[in-house]
């Protein structure tokens with residue numbers, strides 16, 4: 001369920017079996033890169049070797065690369081890294097220039113693909129895959145897996161979260177971070193166009209956050225990336241006009257369909273011009289009547305963050321932006337209210353640990369399943385999950401102001417299987433309530449066994465036709481089952497490393513549920 005572990009000896013053997021000669025006839029590129037702004041004490045440097053030009057071009061969009069990074073490697077700074085410190089990242093598509101063709105459109109070695117991380121050495125070794133997450137090694141491998149392990153050592157957090165700034169009609173601006181599993185709406189939310197008058201949302205990042213408490217006890221966050229690597233299908237002028245305006249130029253599209261007039265196409269995009277024909281992502285002719293999708297469901301755009309029309313003025317601030325709330329969320333068709341607030345930090349850590357989401361399950365399963373994805377980090381933990389939980393708990397000290405923690409769910413469905421909440425730009429109504437909670441406005445919430453939910457008076461549904469009680473109900477039977485299932489998961493997966501504080505949270509939840 002969580003990451004796989006192997007011994008260093010086995011890892012070295014796996015490398016020795018794959019790498020000798022694997023780049024033969026190809027060009028090897030050396031990419032010095034920085035995760036985070038070059039002048040930020042939060043940032044970390046890396047050097048990636050790769051034999052893929054696609055990786056070089058994508059890394060240039062997703063990270064800060066080049067001479068400035070080499071110069072920084074040569075100069076001492078106050079980040080505690082010492083001169084010359086960098087994460088070592090090695091990548092090969094695993095396909096010599098004149099080797100036997102494994103795949104008609106893409107050099108790779110799918111049967112022997114392996115992605116290794118050595119957290120003790122801050123090293124990444126990736127073989128056989130050109131997939132973004134496996135080959136742009138600054139992203140999931142460095143910024144999340146090795147990053148979370150460095151963060152554990154150094155006392156900060158590397159998380160699978162978006163960062164946005166939200167300004168209310170009074171002109172008060174706050175920043176929040178939000179962790180949702182893949183394909184659950186981070187990029188959409190980070191680029192939200194709020195429907196409530198007077199609200200403004202600005203984007204700092206859409207996928208990864210590095211954050212720490214500063215000397216004054218304020219949590220501050222940077223986006224270690226330089227671009228967006230977003231899911232293309234479903235992105236349109238209606239769902240995410242900001243993303244559509246961002247990807248107009250300097251953008252690399254992967255596994256999308258092509259139009260005969262030189263454009264790109266994917267499912268859910270706006271109407272086609274008459275007379276335009278389409279070639280699907282595999283190079284075959286495609287029409288709207290075809291039985292297969294035009295674009296791969298996980299096709300992506302890779303685009304510079306600075307092209308985003310609502311990029312935040314402080315998105316590259318070396319000191320990061322101050323964070324006032326942490327949101328967790330996932331796709332929960334039943335039982336889970338639109339938003340609830342954790343009672344305190346420890347409960348918030350439990351809420352993150354208990355995250356689940358509906359996913360189109362792996363090939364061996366039928367249909368959709370609700371899967372565990374704690375902190376939206378299940379594929380990205382760089383070390384023991386129990387120690388990770390302890391690390392989150394240890395953030396709360398007398399010297400810091402911990403932010404409020406919330407859980408959101410845009411995906412609750414009614415008896416007919418229809419979404420109960422319009423989502424997208426309307427999600428600013430949830431932000432509006434969250435801001436009221438941060439400001440400690442009176443009478444905004446009522447306690448339930450799982451946390452605080454909004455009162456009718458405090459949650460703005462003006463102009464919407466929704467079933468308020470259905471959307472916010474907390475069914476006790478559902479939650480009792482849920483609590484048991486989560487307790488089993490944590491006890492099975494984390495076992496003796498489960499922190500006592502998390503076990504206490506499980507026990508208190510059962511107590512609240514049995515006497516609501």
Ligand code: GTP
Nearest residue numbers: 180181182183184185186187188231234410423424
């Ligand atoms: P990764 O980039 O893989 O980490 O995922 P992500 O969290 O950025 O996901 P993304 O924003 O690409 O999620 C897109 C999916 O979520 C699409 O299917 C959207 O239609 C859906 N989605 C996003 N926001 C909402 C919402 O508010 N309501 C509903 N119903 N669907 C939404």
Ligand code: MN
Nearest residue numbers: 160181182207
């Ligand atoms: Mn992601």
Ligand code: MN
Nearest residue numbers: 186187230231
């Ligand atoms: Mn995304």
